[in-house]
Amino acid sequence: MRLSVVDTELCVGCQCCMFACARRSGLGGIASSAITVRSMGGMEKGFKVIVCRACDDPPCARACPTGALTPKPGGGVRLNASKCIGCGRCAQACVLGAVQWDDDVNKPSICIQCGYCVSFCPHGVLAMEDK
Amino acid sequence: MLPNDPISRVLYIDLTKKTSQVVDRSDLFEAYIGGAGVAAQLLLEECPPGIDAFDPRNPIILAVGPLVGNLPLASKTVAMFKSPHTGNLGESHAGGRSAVAIRMAGYGAIVIKGASETPLWVSIDGDEVHLRDATTLWGLSNTVTGRVVRENEGGAGLRTILRIGRAGEQMLPYANVMCETYRHFGRIGLGAVFGSKKLKALVVSGKRSLPVADRRAYRQLYDEIYQQATTSKLMKKYHDLGTASNILPLNAIGGLPTRNLQAGRIVNAERISGEAFAEGYLGRRLACTHCPVGCIHIAALREPYENEPYFMRTRMVAYDYEPIFALGSMLGINEPRNLLRLLDRIDDFGLDCMSAGVVLAWATEAVEKGLIPADELDGVSLRWGGYQGYLAAAERLLSQPTPFYQALARGVDYASSVYGGREFALAYGGNEIPGYHTGPAAHLGFLLGARHSHLDNAGYSVDQKEMLKETVPPERLINMLLEEEGARQILSSLVVCFFARNLYDTNMILRSLEQVGMPMTAERLAEIGRDIWRAKYQFKLREGFDLLAQTVPQRIYETDSALGPIDETYMQQAIAYAANLIGELAPAS
Numbered sequence: 001m002r003l004s005v006v007d008t009e010l011c012v013g014c015q016c017c018m019f020a021c022a023r024r025s026g027l028g029g030i031a032s033s034a035i036t037v038r039s040m041g042g043m044e045k046g047f048k049v050i051v052c053r054a055c056d057d058p059p060c061a062r063a064c065p066t067g068a069l070t071p072k073p074g075g076g077v078r079l080n081a082s083k084c085i086g087c088g089r090c091a092q093a094c095v096l097g098a099v100q101w102d103d104d105v106n107k108p109s110i111c112i113q114c115g116y117c118v119s120f121c122p123h124g125v126l127a128m129e130d131k
Numbered sequence: 132m133l134p135n136d137p138i139s140r141v142l143y144i145d146l147t148k149k150t151s152q153v154v155d156r157s158d159l160f161e162a163y164i165g166g167a168g169v170a171a172q173l174l175l176e177e178c179p180p181g182i183d184a185f186d187p188r189n190p191i192i193l194a195v196g197p198l199v200g201n202l203p204l205a206s207k208t209v210a211m212f213k214s215p216h217t218g219n220l221g222e223s224h225a226g227g228r229s230a231v232a233i234r235m236a237g238y239g240a241i242v243i244k245g246a247s248e249t250p251l252w253v254s255i256d257g258d259e260v261h262l263r264d265a266t267t268l269w270g271l272s273n274t275v276t277g278r279v280v281r282e283n284e285g286g287a288g289l290r291t292i293l294r295i296g297r298a299g300e301q302m303l304p305y306a307n308v309m310c311e312t313y314r315h316f317g318r319i320g321l322g323a324v325f326g327s328k329k330l331k332a333l334v335v336s337g338k339r340s341l342p343v344a345d346r347r348a349y350r351q352l353y354d355e356i357y358q359q360a361t362t363s364k365l366m367k368k369y370h371d372l373g374t375a376s377n378i379l380p381l382n383a384i385g386g387l388p389t390r391n392l393q394a395g396r397i398v399n400a401e402r403i404s405g406e407a408f409a410e411g412y413l414g415r416r417l418a419c420t421h422c423p424v425g426c427i428h429i430a431a432l433r434e435p436y437e438n439e440p441y442f443m444r445t446r447m448v449a450y451d452y453e454p455i456f457a458l459g460s461m462l463g464i465n466e467p468r469n470l471l472r473l474l475d476r477i478d479d480f481g482l483d484c485m486s487a488g489v490v491l492a493w494a495t496e497a498v499e500k501g502l503i504p505a506d507e508l509d510g511v512s513l514r515w516g517g518y519q520g521y522l523a524a525a526e527r528l529l530s531q532p533t534p535f536y537q538a539l540a541r542g543v544d545y546a547s548s549v550y551g552g553r554e555f556a557l558a559y560g561g562n563e564i565p566g567y568h569t570g571p572a573a574h575l576g577f578l579l580g581a582r583h584s585h586l587d588n589a590g591y592s593v594d595q596k597e598m599l600k601e602t603v604p605p606e607r608l609i610n611m612l613l614e615e616e617g618a619r620q621i622l623s624s625l626v627v628c629f630f631a632r633n634l635y636d637t638n639m640i641l642r643s644l645e646q647v648g649m650p651m652t653a654e655r656l657a658e659i660g661r662d663i664w665r666a667k668y669q670f671k672l673r674e675g676f677d678l679l680a681q682t683v684p685q686r687i688y689e690t691d692s693a694l695g696p697i698d699e700t701y702m703q704q705a706i707a708y709a710a711n712l713i714g715e716l717a718p719a720s
């Protein structure tokens with residue numbers, strides 16, 4: 001299963017999904033959110049909802065110089081935080097901009113495809129789908 | 132408070148000296164929670180008694196609360212300042228991304244003092260504060276200013292952009308501050324105070340995590356609140372049609388001020404109802420950050436150019452109950468397209484649309500009654516429903532070609548002091564009325580409310596609930612209004628949206644406060660609410676507010692309210708009692 005964006009036109013920009021993602025750590029705020037929602041240049045144009053697509057041969061993992069990011073069976077990547085040196089190359093490698101950055105710890109926030117955010121989107125923008 | 136929670140950090144910016152510093156104000160947040168509670172104290176500290184609202188020493192205070200960033204629906208920022216419109220307590224609330232952005236930048240409040248000699252915009256990204264040259268932005272509309280700042284600053288998706296239009300630059304006392312294009316710090320002139328400081332825009336961004344007391348209990352509490360917010364009926368109402376859903380019910384009971392309150396109903400109200408806007412114009416819905424309800428409704432106004440029929444412009448215009456009242460029924464406009472055209476223009480100027488509507492309504496009646504010399508109209512025809520005249524007049528509130536428009540630009544209180552027509556100048560404490568002619572409680576509420584807002588104490592709701600059953604004795608009515616205003620101070624200190632007031636009951640508030648490390652008893656909470664109200668009234672009295680010297684517009688007695696005629700003796704008894712009570716509760720220090 002992977003996270004997918006059903007229809008951005010339904011998105012109201014509440015960012016409840018971002019808070020949900022960050023809350024998996026048990027904390028408030030959004031530092032560790034692996035999702036980003038932002039306007040397409042003015043809210044009247046609607047929103048971009050940027051999530052990790054769980055690529056089969058993920059460019060972010062290929063770009064990581066220390067092997068902190070490794071591909072997962074079935075798509076997506078796993079982060080070994082102790083190996084991460086915070087260089088940011090993974091984030092640069094994702095053309096979607098789906099590798100978010102946690103400034104609190106200076107490491108990427110990697111989507112683990114858990115689907116927690118899906119139940120906190122009030123408008124059905126997000127869903128888990130079979131790959 | 133929890134260690135590592137940045138809520139008690141207050142950022143002080145001085146625009147004269149071009150300096151900034153962060154001061155820990157745990158003292159204030161512990162005693163007054165945040166939002167309105169903390170802002171009121173900062174205002175008492177920072178605003179010297181008796182100054183002009185455009186004095187550089189008038190502070191702009193923006194405060195948020197501890198639940199912001201932690202729990203849904205805690206989404207408001209409270210602004211406090213001395214108001215150029217009422218000459219007294221200025222308090223205005225807005226949502227958008229503002230509250231979460233300020234909290235995520237690591238602050239509980241921001242205080243802006245001093246004034247710049249040249250236009251600037253202030254950029255706050257976490258600990259970094261920059262003052263940027265805004266010379267090239269001066270004179271630009273709200274929309275364009277927002278776009279330029281957006282393109283020049285980082286933090287997309289995590290920032291708030293507050294800015295003023297031409298009305299703010301020209302310091303019109305009812306100029307507002309726009310927030311994310313579709314929300315406002317409306318009423319009583321925060322935009323003018325920005326303008327007096329040459330502050331064109333303020334952008335704030337940040338990203339961080341926040342500590343909680345008990346991670347498991349926190350998540351449980353969150354789920355409960357989220358669940359209720361997404362399933363409750365009230366929330367559904369705001370979510371489906373937005374506040375505009377109130378047009379038809381208010382019109383049906385005769386409580387929708389129409390043609391300068393010459394009536395309480397407008398014919399064909401269904402054409403400007405929430406239902407009609409949703410059907411014919413709704414183009415997008417938006418939410419404030421961390422609000423699953425999403426009450427913001429934006430109309431798409433698609434229009435051909437006059438001489439180029441195959442060139443279209445599509446304007447996106449946010450609508451709500453209040454703009455529909457002020458620029459619709461109040462002006463006799465029941466054609467939604469015309470209403471949206473007017474609203475769009477007034478918004479882009481950065482004028483408060485409620486005050487602007489009431490001002491134009493007063494002007495129309497004054498013209499009708501022959502109070503205005505024809506040459507002062509500058510060729511504009513003001514008549515009920517004539518939106519082109521209103522567009523032309525709105526433009527002249529800024530260009531001010533004649534003394535008449537100069538007077539209108541200062542509000543109905545002032546304009547009627549020059550031209551007469553005091554009886555139908557619909558304002559309380561200098562602030563033009565909101566859209567509720569529901570009965571005595573609404574009007575007493577506007578008069579008594581610390582900022583003369585219908586949201587201070589929700590008198591309109593008392594009319595529709597208690598007063599509908601039986602006429603409550605004036606003393607009891609006043610007690611009810613003051614009690615409600617005290618209770619609402621809690622919500623506006625947590626900065627929870629008033630629409631969520633039923634969800635955040637005392638029990639829910641106490642549980643929430645526990646999670647942010649501010650456990651307290653229900654008694655203490657109620658006490659804090661009263662303290663905050665008292666602090667606000669202390670400021671009001673210090674700045675010369677005298678309830679007994681206030682005028683109640685005669686018009687409210689002439690037009691039947693939803694509860695029938697309003698009895699003048701009843702109102703006088705209530706006011707006399709309230710004046711006494713306020714003297715006792717908030718003795719001038």
Ligand code: SF4
Nearest residue numbers: 011012014015017121
């Ligand atoms: S929770 Fe849903 S509606 Fe809200 S920002 Fe995320 S995707 Fe958009």
